[in-house]
Amino acid sequence: MGSELVKPDHLDRKAVVYVRQSTPHQVTSNQESLKLQYALSQRARDLGWREADIDVIDSDLGQSGAAAAHRKGFKDLVARVTLGEVGLILSMDVTRLARNCSDWYPLLDVCGHRRCLIADRDGIYDPGTPNGRLLLGLKGTISELELHTIKSRMTTGLIAKAERGDLALQLPAGLVRDPSGVVTKDPHLEVQGRLLLLFETFLKVRTAAQVMRAFVSRGLALPRRDRHGDLRWQPATVSAVTAILKNPAYAGAFVYGRTWQKPSRTPGAHPQKSPRTGMDWRIVVRDKYPAFIDWETFEKIQAMLRDNRAEYQHIKSRGIPAMERPCSTASPIAVSADTR
Numbered sequence: 001m002g003s004e005l006v007k008p009d010h011l012d013r014k015a016v017v018y019v020r021q022s023t024p025h026q027v028t029s030n031q032e033s034l035k036l037q038y039a040l041s042q043r044a045r046d047l048g049w050r051e052a053d054i055d056v057i058d059s060d061l062g063q064s065g066a067a068a069a070h071r072k073g074f075k076d077l078v079a080r081v082t083l084g085e086v087g088l089i090l091s092m093d094v095t096r097l098a099r100n101c102s103d104w105y106p107l108l109d110v111c112g113h114r115r116c117l118i119a120d121r122d123g124i125y126d127p128g129t130p131n132g133r134l135l136l137g138l139k140g141t142i143s144e145l146e147l148h149t150i151k152s153r154m155t156t157g158l159i160a161k162a163e164r165g166d167l168a169l170q171l172p173a174g175l176v177r178d179p180s181g182v183v184t185k186d187p188h189l190e191v192q193g194r195l196l197l198l199f200e201t202f203l204k205v206r207t208a209a210q211v212m213r214a215f216v217s218r219g220l221a222l223p224r225r226d227r228h229g230d231l232r233w234q235p236a237t238v239s240a241v242t243a244i245l246k247n248p249a250y251a252g253a254f255v256y257g258r259t260w261q262k263p264s265r266t267p268g269a270h271p272q273k274s275p276r277t278g279m280d281w282r283i284v285v286r287d288k289y290p291a292f293i294d295w296e297t298f299e300k301i302q303a304m305l306r307d308n309r310a311e312y313q314h315i316k317s318r319g320i321p322a323m324e325r326p327c328s329t330a331s332p333i334a335v336s337a338d339t340r
Contacts, residue, residue: 003124005117006047006088013087013116015044018077019058020065020096027061033092040090043119047088065099066147074098078107081116088117088124094139099147104140108133165254165285172247173223173231175289183289191223191231192292198222198244199293199301206304208241215241245305248284251298252291257282 019037021027027034044054060073068074074097080086089111091097097118098104111118112128118136119125126132161167171177174186174195185192197220201211215222215236222244224234234240248255258281259273276282279302286295293301 003047005124005126009115010087010117011048011053013053014080014085015047015049015054015088015090016077016080016086017041017044017054017056018060018073018089018091018096019056020060020071020073020091021062022064024062037092037096040092044088044090047119047124049088065095065097067100068098068103074103078110081107081114082110084114086114086116088119090119093120093122093143094118094136095143095146098140099143101140101144104143105137108136108140159283162254162256162283163285165288167254167256169254169256170225170229171289172244172249173225174292175249185290185292186223186231194220194223195244195250195292198241199250199297202241202245202301202304203297207308208238208245208305211241212236212238242305245301248279248281248298249289250292251295252287252289253295253298254285254288255281255283 017037017040019034021030021034038056038058041054041056045051057073057077059076060071063071063073065071068078077086077089081089089097094104098107108118108127110116112126112133115126115128117124117126120139125136127136158167168177168181171183174191175183176186177183198211198215201214202208205211205214220236221233222236222240224232224240226232244250257276259275279299
């Protein structure tokens with residue numbers, strides 16, 4: 001099954017099958033889609049390409065098509081087209097190649113310049129002709145809009161669930177979720193007692209560094225959850241103490257949106273997460289979890305932490321004359337530790 005668009009100079013170059021799934025979960029769960037994408041090699045043979053001239057690029061499995069910065073396979077494809085090595089690009093649809101017009105149109109430009117065809121399940125297109133570029137341009141625009149629509153639908157449902165406090169976020173050490181979804185305190189009394197001791201100690205000594213020193217001197221570890229959600233006992237550090245003190249879940253509150261997406265300085269790169277200042281969180285549902293401290297105590301602790309940081313910033317900005325600088329820097333370090 002040939003095509004009038006396929007010319008001998010196209011057949012003299014490579015046909016490249018581009019295979020991509022958006023997430024690692026799709027790679028493992030949607031095997032049928034993978035089979036259909038790999039089967040495009042047969043379509044290249046039907047169009048006249050020899051087996052030796054058909055390459056498959058599948059190094060972007062599990063990668064989103066929203067940007068090209070993190071997709072090595074897509075970059076390799078564009079480079080090969082630019083060098084004139086590729087006569088045909090095959091994909092299930094253009095969403096496999098790019099879901100961002102800033103990536104899609106440069107590919108069309110280089111394909112049009114190098115006379116490289118693009119094919120999907122609907123047909124074969126020549127980006128070097130007005131009609132071919134029009135159709136491909138519309139497909140790319142629709143693909144970008146479709147990604148925005150999908151994200152909007154997912155976000156709308158997620159936010160609605162979060163506003164009720166029903167979104168199942170990972171719980172900190174000391175709180176557990178039973179099979180029915182109800183959150184309770186960890187039944188291990190040692191875990192509960194260690195957390196209560198931490199809050200009581202902070203209210204007495206007023207700095208996270210002093211809490212850390214008190215726990216270390218007594219050989220007391222802190223209950224923490226690892227990235228898999230399993231409980232681990234770890235040595236007390238200032239950062240661990242501060243993380244517990246700042247977690248509103250211990251005051252019985254469900255909070256969503258404690259961080260915001262900070263735009264990346266590199267075009268196309270993933271945005272970075274940055275904590276929101278103070279307690280300016282997106283959604284707060286009080287009295288959702290069993291509390292270790294009441295909300296008023298939690299607010300008092302946050303004010304104390306902010307004061308510690310403000311004091312450190314004041315001392316740091318003011319500086320100390322060189323001739324009067326003390327030999328020991330233990331005090332500034334101790335204050336600095338509370339700001340982490």
